[in-house]
Amino acid sequence: MSTSIHELFDLHGQVALVTGGSRGLGLQIAEALGEAGARVVLTSRKAADLEEAAADLQAKGIDTRWIAADASDPAEVQRVVAEAMERVGRIDILVNNAGATWGAPMVDYPLEGWDKVMNLNIRSVFMFSQAVGKASMLPRKAGRILNIASIAGLAGSHQMEFIAYATSKGAVVNFTRQLAGEWGPHNINVNALAPGFFPSRMTLGTLKALGVDKLAASAPLRRIGDDDDLKGAALLLCSRAGKHITGQVLAIDGGITAVHHGG
Numbered sequence: 001m002s003t004s005i006h007e008l009f010d011l012h013g014q015v016a017l018v019t020g021g022s023r024g025l026g027l028q029i030a031e032a033l034g035e036a037g038a039r040v041v042l043t044s045r046k047a048a049d050l051e052e053a054a055a056d057l058q059a060k061g062i063d064t065r066w067i068a069a070d071a072s073d074p075a076e077v078q079r080v081v082a083e084a085m086e087r088v089g090r091i092d093i094l095v096n097n098a099g100a101t102w103g104a105p106m107v108d109y110p111l112e113g114w115d116k117v118m119n120l121n122i123r124s125v126f127m128f129s130q131a132v133g134k135a136s137m138l139p140r141k142a143g144r145i146l147n148i149a150s151i152a153g154l155a156g157s158h159q160m161e162f163i164a165y166a167t168s169k170g171a172v173v174n175f176t177r178q179l180a181g182e183w184g185p186h187n188i189n190v191n192a193l194a195p196g197f198f199p200s201r202m203t204l205g206t207l208k209a210l211g212v213d214k215l216a217a218s219a220p221l222r223r224i225g226d227d228d229d230l231k232g233a234a235l236l237l238c239s240r241a242g243k244h245i246t247g248q249v250l251a252i253d254g255g256i257t258a259v260h261h262g263g
Helices: 024-035 047-059 074-088 111-140 163-186 204-210 212-217 231-238
Strands: 015-019 039-044 064-068 093-096 143-148 188-195 249-252
Touching (some): 015 024, 015 074, 015 111, 024 039, 024 047, 024 093, 024 143, 039 074, 047 064, 093 111, 111 143, 111 163, 143 163, 163 188, 163 249, 188 231, 231 249
Parallel strands (some): 015 039, 015 093, 093 143, 143 188, 188 249
């Protein structure tokens, strides 16, 4: 017997932990998973941002909790996972979205910037995946991990000077593939989204410097991403609809990577 499309995308009874979930792409994904029925736990550094985001989601009828923490701190990662397990009992879906960028030419790039970006963009992905795997997914032999990479991790760019960001996102891509191989036998799917240009606080400077119209013109669809463009793909990869998909990286970029090799 086949399953109805509504059941395949239904997340009722599931719990999703979303890092960097208080705004931008993380909040967009949290909203999609919540609207599909998941209970949502948001985490990021700033309690005020989390409180506001949680209130917005709750106003839409989404069961939302939040835990303020620094995703680059190993002790904080352990605390978030332990507290989430205590409060909601399980974590079925992990969205590794927390991230940072730091722009500077390679020749002058500060070690401080390199460490900050690498710690948040890839080290935290490793730490959260390991902690959630141990606490909930491996014992139950079920789970979905969705990592947020970037088209910057798929090719280099001559337009932007962000060596640590591009390197970290390339690492997220191969981390996704390797973990999918290791945890596939445990019925844990691991995939990644590679967004192109989306408006957010983190990309504000880049969009201003390069020009939204110019960036839109470089994409076959002649647009940059909006507040809905990650939702469908995220829901697919976090639901039973995507149960036979693992180790994949899906670019959501208006077609930029289809026609450009690098930026």
